[in-house]
Amino acid sequence: MAAAWAGNFECTACGRKRLIGSEFSKAALERHRRDPTAPLRCVACVEAAAAVERQAAADKQRLATADDAAGAEHVCSACARSLPAAAFNRNQLSKGGEKQRCQTCVADAEQAAAADGAEKYAARLAAARQAMQRAEASGSAAEKVVAASAYSAIEAEKVTGLKPVVLGRGRARGRGGALRGRARAPSA
Ligand SMILES: [Zn+2]
Ligand SMILES: [Zn+2]
Known part of the structure; x- marks a missing residue:
């Protein structure tokens, strides 16, 4: 370990x-x-x-x-371009015209989400590293072990953990804001 x-x-x-x-x-x-x-x-x-x-x-x-x-063309719901099927991933076309996005738009969105996820990950890793260094400097033996394994766990996450982070983020944003705003619109 x-x-x-x-x-x-x-x-x-x-x-x-x-x-x-x-x-x-x-x-x-x-x-x-x-x-x-x-x-x-x-x-x-x-x-x-x-x-x-x-x-x-x-x-x-x-x-x-x-x-x-x-041989048909499909309209991307994000960039509104009419493109051949080859410009879309198959799972995007199965979503239908309201939701389908071309490969360029999907890649752009994924890149933005991945960059954001990587940033948050780096911050958590840095915090865990600091905690480990503090424990190493002044903590008990048990505290050192806990801090070191917490750090290792976050480090190990990176290899497999990126996709769930990205998915969770997208879903969370869909709820809340807009709905609440409509519900509380002033009536007078
Ligand atoms: Zn597009
Ligand atoms: Zn690597």
Whole structure:
């Protein structure tokens, strides 16, 4: 456990720091030794990127086939452009005209949400690191263990936790504000 945050490497993709060598492939470490300024990605990030790439290739293939058959254009509800089916992810088209968004608009929204999520994550990680440093300086043995494992837990979250954060955020924003405003509009 303790070794998980005691290494010297940093993943340039997920931003986790103080990783041990076994978090990386031999080839990645070899490249890093030859060129310390080149990006170094942990095994989890390399695998995640490969999976995304495979999925994208498969999606593209499916869309190209579907598009050949259909040939129709669809209007994006976000940018209002009329675009061929290939410009949309299949799950977006299944939402229908009111909600479907083109790949560009979806990517933009995801990028904004991911940037926001990454920012909040960095703040939590920094707070946990400070708590750990405080515990290490003046805490009891139990406090040190608690602070260190809290920090490790947040650090581990990064690899798998981004998507749920993004989804939860979108849903939470839909409720509240607008509805409440209408309900309390002055009647006189
Ligand atoms: Zn990584
Ligand atoms: Zn669009």
